[in-house]
Structures are given as C-alpha cells and as structure tokens.
Amino acid sequence: MSNSKPTESELEILQILWEHGPVPVRFVHEILATQKAVGYTTTLKLMQIMAEKGLVNRDTTNRTHIYVAAISEEQTQQQLLDKFVEGTFRGSAMKLVMQALGNNTASKEELDQIKALIQKIENEE
Amino acid sequence: MSNSKPTESELEILQILWEHGPVPVRFVHEILATQKAVGYTTTLKLMQIMAEKGLVNRDTTNRTHIYVAAISEEQTQQQLLDKFVEGTFRGSAMKLVMQALGNNTASKEELDQIKALIQKIENEE
DNA sequence: TTGGATATACGAAAGTCTTCGTATATATTT
DNA sequence: AAATATATACGAAGACTTTCGTATATCCAA
Incomplete structure (x- = not known):
C-alpha cells in the first residue's frame, strides 16, 4: 500500500488508469491531451515519477511500457477525502x-x- | 471576491482567522505553532503574501498589524469542494x-x- | 535613556511540481 | 538498407510554495 499522496497532475493520470486498466503512455497522453495542452514527454515524465513513487506499476518487458495504477481508486479517494475534510471542514x-x-x-x-x-x-x- | 485558491498552508491560516476574527500575526502564529513546528517569520511572510493575493486584509495603522480573512469560509469551502469533487470523484x-x-x-x-x-x-x- | 523585546520588511535558499528539449534506441515503412 | 516514426531516459529550466535569517524600526522597562 502506497503512502504518498498523488499531486493534482498525478491524480489526473490515475483517473485514466483506473478507468482504462493497463495501458501505454501514449494512450494516457491522448486522453490527457483532450483535457489540457500538454506535451508527450511531460506525460511520460510524470508517469515515470509515479512509478518511482510507487503510485503505478509498469511492465517494461517490451519497448512500449504498460502502466497500471498501483493504488485503488477507493483507497485513494478515502485518503484524499480524509485530508480534505480535515483541512477544509475542520474535520x-x-x-x-x-x-x-x-x-x-x-x-x-x-x-x-x-x-x-x-x-x-x-x-x- | 478573491479568485485565487489558497494553498494548504494558507488554508491553515485562514481557518484560524475565520475562527478568531481580526487578530495580529503573533496570535495566528501561536495557534499554528501548536499544530506544527514553524518559525514566526514564516507565519508572517505567509500572511504578507496572502495580503498581496487578496486572501486577507490588514489594518496597518498601528505597529502591530491586524489581519482578517478577506474571503468567507463558506465561499471558500464551496470553491474547494467543487474542485475536489471534480478532481477526486470525477464530478x-x-x-x-x-x-x-x-x-x-x-x-x-x-x-x-x-x-x-x-x-x-x-x-x- | 539605554538595552532588550518585539514588530515588519526583505531577500533568498530549499523543496516540490510541472514542463519540455534533446539524446538514444528500436521499430516500421518504402 | 535508408529514412522515418516512435519509444524511453535524462537533465534541467521555470513556477510556485515554504522556510527562515537578517536588517531595521518601534515600544517598553529598568
């Protein structure tokens, strides 16, 4: 179970991974690009960082790496919810x-x- | 009405201002210091930045400036809530x-x- | 009135997040 | 096989946030 809290950009990527299961960077990027202007290597770098943090896992067997979320949507939502309630609604x-x-x-x-x-x-x- | 979204640290200070009305930096700092290790000038600087951003207003008539929140708790909570629902619960x-x-x-x-x-x-x- | 406590202002360092250019390797197409 | 397309790796810049040391001014007490 990962403990690090995803940033806003990381969360956007996690949303896509949660919805579409194991996918390559290109796939994530193309969805992301419909939401905001962003370069491919930006998406790639973010996902590499997320892999380091343990937020995602990846299969590097082939040239095109396949990424999948390493933390569950529910767990993450609960974690963020707790923090949000604490910070914004004083608990x-x-x-x-x-x-x-x-x-x-x-x-x-x-x-x-x-x-x-x-x-x-x-x-x- | 201010449009800028408070950061996490700024929110902590706003919480105190909302609860205790117009108070000096020292007052805010002493409450903050019970919650986490932080230097006085750090608190001061943050509140100065918040004044620049329009998140707080201050009365600089006397040597000891008096700060007050410039945005309402309800408005801010709603704004943050909307963003949070969007980002974490997909709307x-x-x-x-x-x-x-x-x-x-x-x-x-x-x-x-x-x-x-x-x-x-x-x-x- | 002089020394100590306390106030703000200012600048800058350190940390994090975001962004992307470039290098390099691998696949694909002609 | 050569040219083109596409993948990852790497480094670093830029923006924002957080932190605090130092300078300077003001108040207060002995």
Missing part, C-alpha cells in the same frame, strides 16, 4: 455532506440511495 | 457524500439533519 464530515447535498442537484435515485444508507447506519447502532 | 458529488457518510461516525442528530435536508430538497421539486 467535520457532516458539514461537508450538508454542503455537498445543498449545492448540487441530486437525482431522486441518488437521494433514495442516501436515505437507504442512513437507514442502514441507524439500524447498525 | 460525482453523490459518490463523495456516500463515501463520507459510510466512513465516518455520524451522530443521530447529524443524521437527522441530513434527513431533514433531503426532505427539503425533495419537496422543492
């Missing part, structure tokens, strides 16, 4: 939830999901 | 809510609050 996850709920259009299905989750939490006590 | 605020709810001990009162909020949202449609 109050509920304050965050209230703000997120209040300022975003939630569909009926999503609200039902949340109600169900609350139900479940209440029953567990 | 799905509901996914974030679910994860925050699922992994933190919420009191009965807090859950009631959330239920009330959901109720309110449902009635508005």
